[in-house]
Amino acid sequence: MQRNPFETVGIVGLGKMGTAIAAALVKKGTKVYGFDPNLKESPVAGVNLVNTLEVISKEAEVIVIAVKPNLVVPVLKEFSKPSTFVSIAAGISFSQITEAVPKGSQSVRVMPNLPLVSERGALAYFCEDTAAPNVERLFYGMGTTIRVTKESLMDAVTGLSGSGPAYVLTFLQAMAEGGLQEGLSYEESLSLAMETIEGTLVYFRTLRKEDNHLHPMEVRNWVTSPGGTTIHGLDALERGGFSTAVRDAIKRATERSKELGKG
Structure with missing residues (x-):
């Protein structure tokens, strides 16, 4: 049974992977808000490029953090409103994400790969039980999605399907x-x-x-x-x-x- 996509998703960081996720979401009919201070215009048709994280926080049901690993925690600490935060950075642990997000948020660690833009991605994720349905809903239709039971396996996922x-x-x-x-x-x-x-x-x-x-x-x-x-x-x-x-x-x-x- 097909899951209804989120109406709005925010993506912080529109590099290769952030852009791929944005493009896949737009194809599903999701309204995507993107934030990337290095860009003057959106790299994907249909993505609303905004100037502040405040707009992302206000408008998006789910927020994907697609910045470089060393920027994940500083970016997460910029948010004050609880949400579902999905980090796709290699090596950034679930506990690092959880400690940085606003109280009351859901934290998710995901390792996707680029073929998801053509609906053939291989994605694995680690999170608490309450957040799992949101992850499945977010990435539905983008390829094979696997939930790992041990966070330590996310490094192996990175080495295998991420790279x-x-x-x-x-x-x-x-x-x-x-x-x-x-x-x-x-x-x-x-x-x-x-x-x-x-x-x-x-x-x-x-x-x-x-x-x-x-x-x-x-x-x-x-x-x-x-x-x-x-x-x-x-x-x-x-x-x-x-x-x-x-x-x-x-x-x-x-x-x-x-x-x-x-x-």
């Missing part, structure tokens, strides 16, 4: 360059690589609907013939440390999220 689009795009570029190296044009290689990545994921998702225990490696084996091209390609990936490098990337990004939380 994940950059890993995928790096892989995409490497595939395109591989085709280019073998004689295809860059545009041909990029088109083939994009469709291969997207098509594989759509196919695997379809298979998982029929068998939710299906493992990626089982499907990989379907296209890996003895002595064929795929096994030789996979061998090259593993000799290059592909799987280990991906795991290490997530581990290092997770560690950095923890470091940011310490200030």
